[in-house]
Amino acid sequence: MKQSLGLLEVSGLALAITCADAMAKAAAITLLALEKTNGFRLDGGEDRR
Numbered sequence: 001m002k003q004s005l006g007l008l009e010v011s012g013l014a015l016a017i018t019c020a021d022a023m024a025k026a027a028a029i030t031l032l033a034l035e036k037t038n039g040f041r042l043d044g045g046e047d048r049r
Contacts, residue, residue, distance in 0.1 A: 006023070010016045023029050 006029075008016070008019055008023075010019060020031065
């Protein structure tokens with residue numbers, strides 16, 4: 001079986017779930033990671049105000 005890597009960048013949780021559902025139904029996939037961001041700063045980072 002051929003393997004490939006796909007990256008998905010969306011704005012909004014509902015769209016992310018919809019896309020992940022469509023990908024799972026279209027092919028045998030493994031979701032390796034999920035990274036939630038807040039704009040250009042990763043969540044959990046220091047707020048430098």
